[in-house]
Amino acid sequence: MVPVVAVAVLVGLLVAPPLRGLIAYFAVPEGEPWCDACPLCGRAVRLLPPTGRCPGCRGRLGAGAGTVEAVAAAVAVAVAYAADGPQTMALGWAGALGVALGFVDARVRRLPHLLNLALLAGVAVLLAAAALAEGRPGVLVRCLLAALTVGMLLELAVWAKALGPGDSPLGFALGGLLGWYGWPVALGGLFAAMVLAGLWATLLVVAALARRREVRGRDVPVGPFLLLGALIAVLAG
Ligand SMILES: [Zn+2]
Structure with a gap:
């Protein structure tokens, strides 16, 4: 069980940078254009570090430090725990995008x-x-x-x-x-x-x-x- 949890946590940490990119991109209020670049320095928003800061200017960008990593790792452990067949791929996909959707909705009240x-x-x-x-x-x-x-x-x-x-x-x-x-x-x-x-x-x-x-x-x-x-x-x- 311990190796499974360790692998799941690792997967959660690996998917966090692109999920952070998605969250920063989509977490804008209704009617505003999607955020495809850092509003402070103009650097493209793709992969973001666990600090929740832009790699270019260190300004706050997207979800808070460590939050996406923690939630993604927890979801990955839950998916690993529930894994019992080929449908686990669908569950994992929904888990990953669900983390992005959850953070976006919590921030700007929209899916x-x-x-x-x-x-x-x-x-x-x-x-x-x-x-x-x-x-x-x-x-x-x-x-x-x-x-x-x-x-x-x-x-x-x-x-x-x-x-x-x-x-x-x-x-x-x-x-x-x-x-x-x-x-x-x-x-x-x-x-x-x-x-x-x-x-x-x-x-x-x-x-x-x-x-x-x-x-x-x-x-x-x-x-x-x-x-x-x-x-x-x-x-x-
Ligand atoms: Zn920046």
């Missing part, structure tokens, strides 16, 4: 469609390959139905303006991935996400009341909780 699409496309291709490798293409029907179910439930919340527009596409992709593991995991992931987001919102309200400040619905990014709920459901399933 960019390009990142959502990349997560969905990778999961779809890798799950299809896994289903063929295992000789049971029928499981893909359940994945599709789970994707539609979770995606539509979240879309209802988007229509009710309870969620942001990026939450339902992410739910669609995660629902499809969790559908591989069965309906209890797919719906359990959504349930865990809502419970965690609700707890977080409650904490924010209590903290705001203590400081006599107002809380708005937009203060709670739901993406990180959808991702965390999905991971918990896979581990529990």
